[in-house]
Amino acid sequence: MTNNTNRAVILKQRPQGEIQEGDLALEERPVRELKEGEVLAKVLWLSLDPYMRPRMNDAKGYMDPIGLDEVVVGESVARIVESRSDELKVGDLVTCYSGWQEYVVFPANAEMVYKIEPKDNVPLQAYLGVAGMPGRTGYCGLMYVGKPTSGETVVVSAASGPVGTVVGQTARKEGCRTVGVAGGPEKCRYVVEELGFDACVDYKAGNLEADLKAACPDGIDIYFENVGGAVTRAVAPLLNPGARVPICGFVSAYNAEDMGAVETPFHVLKALDPVPEHRFFLVTEWQDKHQEITNILADRVASGELKYRETIAEGLENAPEAFKGMLKGKNFGKQLVHIAD
Numbered sequence: 642m643t644n645n646t647n648r649a650v651i652l653k654q655r656p657q658g659e660i661q662e663g664d665l666a667l668e669e670r671p672v673r674e675l676k677e678g679e680v681l682a683k684v685l686w687l688s689l690d691p692y693m694r695p696r697m698n699d700a701k702g703y704m705d706p707i708g709l710d711e712v713v714v715g716e717s718v719a720r721i722v723e724s725r726s727d728e729l730k731v732g733d734l735v736t737c738y739s740g741w742q743e744y745v746v747f748p749a750n751a752e753m754v755y756k757i758e759p760k761d762n763v764p765l766q767a768y769l770g771v772a773g774m775p776g777r778t779g780y781c782g783l784m785y786v787g788k789p790t791s792g793e794t795v796v797v798s799a800a801s802g803p804v805g806t807v808v809g810q811t812a813r814k815e816g817c818r819t820v821g822v823a824g825g826p827e828k829c830r831y832v833v834e835e836l837g838f839d840a841c842v843d844y845k846a847g848n849l850e851a852d853l854k855a856a857c858p859d860g861i862d863i864y865f866e867n868v869g870g871a872v873t874r875a876v877a878p879l880l881n882p883g884a885r886v887p888i889c890g891f892v893s894a895y896n897a898e899d900m901g902a903v904e905t906p907f908h909v910l911k912a913l914d915p916v917p918e919h920r921f922f923l924v925t926e927w928q929d930k931h932q933e934i935t936n937i938l939a940d941r942v943a944s945g946e947l948k949y950r951e952t953i954a955e956g957l958e959n960a961p962e963a964f965k966g967m968l969k970g971k972n973f974g975k976q977l978v979h980i981a982d
Contacts, residue, residue, distance in 0.1 A: 647672045648957055649712045649742035655699050659968075664697075665713065665961045672744050675725045680749050682719035684739050687957070687978040688769035689715065689964050691892040712740035716774055717980075718757065718765045719745065726750075734759065736768050741960050743980060755931065762943040770803040770975035771949040772939040778889060778924040779807035780934055783865060786887035786922050791816030793862035794881075796853070798872045800841055801828040803975040804889060806949050807938065808865045809838050817863075820856045822849075822872050824970045831973075836948055850875045860884075866906050866919075868892050873906045877913055886910060886919035892968065950974025 646669045656664045675681055696707050696714055707714055717739040721729050726749035729735065734757040739745035747754065757768055770776060782804075789795060795812040799805045800821025809832065812819045821832040821841040829841040840856040842849065853875050860881040866873065869891025880886070888906055910919045927934070941947035952972035954963035960978045967976040 645672050645744070646670065647742055647744040649740065650957065650960055652697055652707045652709060652711055652713055654709065656694075656697055660694075660697075660961065660965050667958055670742075673746060675723060675746060678726050678748050678750070679746055680721050680726055680729050681723035682735065682737060682739065682745050682747070683722045684717045684719045684743055684745065684980050685982065686718040686766040686769055687715055687739075687741060687960060687980055688717065688773070688775075689960065689967055689976040689978060690775065691890055691968065693964065694968060712742050714738065715741050716769060717745075718768055724749070729754075729756065734765065736773065741957065741978075743957060755935075760939055760943050762945075763939050766951065766953075766975075766977050766979075767939070767942050767949070768935070769977060770951065771807050771947055772935060772942050773803075774924060775803035775975065776807045776938045776947075777927075777931070777934045779804040779865070780811055780938065781924055781927045781930070782887040782889055782922055783808050783811055783863070785927065786920065787863040787865060787885050789815045789817050789863055792818075794818045794820065794857050794859055795863045795865065796820045796822065796857065796861050796876060797865040797867070798822040798844075799867035799892065800832045800836075800838065801950065801974060802867070802972075803949065804867060805865070806836060806974070807947070809836055810941075810947055812863075813837055813839075818857075818859075820853075820861075822853070822868075828973065831950065844872055854879060863887070865889065866891065869906050870904075873909045877909050880913070880917050882915070884917040886917055888919060888921040952976050954978045956980065 651666050651668050653666045654664050721731055721733045724731055728749040737754045795817045797805045797808040800823045809819045819838045821838045822844050823829050824845045829843045832838045832841040842852045842856055857879055861879045862881050864876045864886045866888040951974050957980055
């Protein structure tokens with residue numbers, strides 16, 4: 642097995658704004674021999690997520706930047722194909738941070754490697770979406786930062802994506818009025834008719850402020866922040882006293898050439914009087930609940946209670962274009978790359 646070559650997407654230069662030709666390259670690299678305690682995993686599904694774009698910049702954030710000539714970071718579902726460990730055996734399925742490549746070698750006891758116990762009616766790729774890191778992010782941000790109570794109004798941006806999907810359906814289960822913000826009539830219809838939100842506002846329709854106000858007649862108690870920009874500015878005046886704003890990210894700014902000049906949600910929220918309770922959070926704050934929350938979400942997928950949509954690119958070579966499209970909102974639901982069966 643270790644005589645095989647591995648294909649990987651490599652960061653060749655730092656993108657200036659949107660990713661351009663030459664920023665990323667698909668290269669062949671050898672698969673090295675395993676050391677004692679290590680495993681070789683074959684990547685089956687790769688997750689594409691917005692956080693990957695800021696990590697391509699040469700700027701210290703909440704996570705270190707990707708080094709030049711290194712594999713682009715990313716989580717995957719992978720199958721163990723060779724093992725020198727008693728902890729993982731050949732055939733085991735795991736989620737791991739393999740990066741954008743077809744094979745990966747890592748210690749079987751490495752952090753952020755989790756064995757998947759397959760469940761009926763839960764596709765493997767769901768462990769990268771609504772039953773994976775994005776789903777746990779939505780669940781933890783809403784439940785532990787937003788702290789919803791029945792009767793409150795919850796607004797979530799990027800409502801048709803994997804984080805927003807879980808936020809909205811979880812808020813509904815908690816008895817909240819749930820309003821999504823999404824781009825285009827098709828996504829808005831899906832959010833209301835299939836996901837069961839009470840309303841969804843199309844930010845592309847040109848009436849964002851008025852439409853959002855109409856959808857939230859009693860104001861907004863929790864705003865789950867995914868995008869920033871115009872949506873945050875429209876939400877701000879509608880926030881009720883005691884409102885909470887879990888900040889997951891602000892994807893509208895991720896392609897900015899000068900992040901230092903970007904108006905972030907923190908600028909908008911801190912300008913309010915009173916300033917609402919708000920904070921940036923990472924799902925790793927609840928790492929001790931990883932398996933518990935994964936099981937909750939997977940069980941809801943298995944029962945059909947938790948609905949979701951996916952956009953799938955075929956083959957590692959198509960990951961860069963799929964990623965660029967995702968940052969512009971061209972995907973519908975979770976963006977994945979199918980690499981192998």
